[in-house]
Amino acid sequence: MYKKLLAVFVAAVICMSGSIPCALALSFEAASAFVMDGDTGEELYSYNGDVARVPASMTKVLTAYIVYQELEAGTITLDTPVKISHNVAVKSRDSNYPTAVPLTEGATYTVDTLLHLIMIPSASASCIAMAEHISGSESAFVTRMNATAKELGLNATYYNCHGAQPNYITPRSQAMLTKIFIDTYPDILRITSKSGFSFNGTYYNNTNHMLNTMAPYEGLDGFKTGTISQAGYCVTTTAVRNGRRVIAVVMKSTSDAQRFADSRQLLDYGFDQIQKRDASRASTSVSVTTQLDSVRPYQPASFTVQLNGVSAAYTAKAQWYVNGEAVTNYGNSNFQVTANKTSTLNYTLRELTGDTLNVAFVLTMPDGTEKRVDTSVPIEQRPISYTGSFNIRSAQVYPGKTLTVTVDVTGENEIYRVQLPAGWQWDGQSIAGYSNDAFTILNDKASSQYTIKIPSDAQPGTHTLAFFVGPADSTGVEQLVLSADIEVVPLESLEEDALEETVEVLENTEAA
Incomplete structure (x- = not known):
């Protein structure tokens, strides 16, 4: 309890800077709590949520979800009869499988009836009945549960289909599962919103006492409780007010009554946060604070925007665009919006595609409305270019010998760092292992060295050794090609002094 109160206090201190919503008013007993905007999936509050x-x-939430998957697939209907096995009949009377709602061996009950028993009085044996009907056995059904949890992105591990023995899940994932269930199969609320259910002459209260024995919570329409000694008192609740849904998860609270008191606080907090965040979204504006006067190819350009009018922190989708196209790695579906927050696009133009570079930053709210800012900068119509030189222009060698060639690249672009494709070629063909998609030119200077071994079976005659920088068909950079003529002569034709030198440098001038 001390650690929880400390965490709430720290959150309250931090919230003064506007970085997270203030949580000082919360005081609950649960070991973990998570509150989600049920419409957007936005986290509204988390304490040990992961x-x-x-x-x-x-656990029964995922079991019921899989039943609804089967309903959607058409393999069963709500009226499909499910026959009760000896195993299920015995466990339906076993207090180790709460709640013990007796089922008759050999009898049949509809899928709809069993769903009501699963979600309202929390009848564990009814889960096993559906598991056997769908998968043939509970163990096979649990395998499907774990596969489904993985598909849904849940942090969860299941060993049974009912929760009478331990399974494991995070509060965040339990909230996610609940949202997915409601979004995909809203018919489940027809069941979870009921205060009780009559079966075989007995009326069973919904274990969610905020629907019956406790003061009702405005807008509440479910969802599911859970209690065993290893779990403490757990409950997932959800409610709708003014068209907005909140989902709250409480795990390991201290008593039956306390878990609902915790939930009531968390739901209240969630609706309060939605109201504040909606108002903050409405008042948010975006402005450009930094950009260059003009851009040119391969010159890094930065654009910075600032978010103004943010009265409460919230999340939204953010994306940078250039010339109407989303910029890769400059989008965030869970962008954390805080007061005066900035976002910066670092962009390098590579092609001369027009006269202006059109840049936009778009903040998309959960309801689809946008806050955006657009700006344009002129594009300088001059591609970057380089000159260079070999240390040789031509050389005479014989098979089996080596030749070391160096190249120097220079320019007058006044760009600190440029990366271009570059590589060495022999008679127009790339030399394996001697190409680089990101050859770096710093302060308009770079060099490269290549040592070639003349193959022993090289054909006599003149060959071309070349080094290129830049793509051949780019409008943003003029490709530089440097070359030297390499004459391969038979070994026996060389004089003794030529053998000692190996390579005769005939000329040391620029080549292009």
Whole structure:
């Protein structure tokens, strides 16, 4: 409890800077808590939200979700009869499988009836009945549960389909699962919103007492409780007010009554946060604070925007665009918006595609509305270019010998760092292992060295050794090609002094 209060206090201190919503008003007993905007999936509050804990009968949410998958696939209907096995009949009377709602061996019950028993009184044996009907056995069904959890991106591990024994899931993932369930199969709310269910002459209260024995919570329409000794008291609740849904997860609270008191606080907090964040989204504006007067190819350009009018922190989707195209790695579907926050695009133009570079920053709210800013800068119509030189222009060698060639590249572009494709070629063909997609030119200077061994079977005659910088068909850079003529002569034709030198340098001038 001390650690939780300390965490809430720290959050309250931090919230004064506007970086997170203030949580000082919260005081709950749960070991973990998570609050989600049920419409957008936005995190509204988290305390140990990513710690995997025992969910107890909240396990039944995934079991019911898979039942609805089968309903959607058409393999069953709500009226499909499910026959009760001896195994299920025995466990339906076993207090180790809460809640013990007796089922008759050999009898059949509809899928809709079993769903009501699973989600309202939390009948564990009814889960096993559906597991056997769908997968043939509970173990096979649990395998599907874990595969489904992985597909949904949940941090969860299941060993049974009912929660009477431990499984593990984080509060965040339990909230995610609940949102996915409601979004995909909203019919589940028809069941979870009921205060109770009559079966075989007995009325069973919904274990979510905020629907019956406790003061009702405005807008509440479910969702699921869970209690075993290893789990403490857990509950996932959800409610709708003014067209907005909040999902709250409480794990390992201290008593039956306390978990609902915790939930009531968290739901209130969630609706309060949605109201504040909606107002903050409405008042947000975006302005450009930094950009260059003009850009040219391969000259790094930076654009910075600032978010103004943010009264409460929230999340939104953010994306930078250049000439109407989204810039790779400059988008964030969970962008954290805080007061006076900035975002910077570092962009390098590579082609001369027009007279202006059109840049936009777009902040997309959960309801689809946008806050955006657009700006344009002129493009200088001059590609970058370089000159260079070999240390030789031509050479005479014989098979089996080596030749070391160096090249120096210079320019007058006044660009600190440029990376271009470059490489060595022999008679127009790239030399394996001697190409670089990002050859670096610093302060308009670079050099490269290549040592070639003349093959022993090289044909006599003149060959071309070349070094290129830049793509051949770019409008943003003029390709530089440097070459030297390499004459291969038979070994026996060389004089003794030529053998000692190996290479005769005939001329040391620029080549292009």
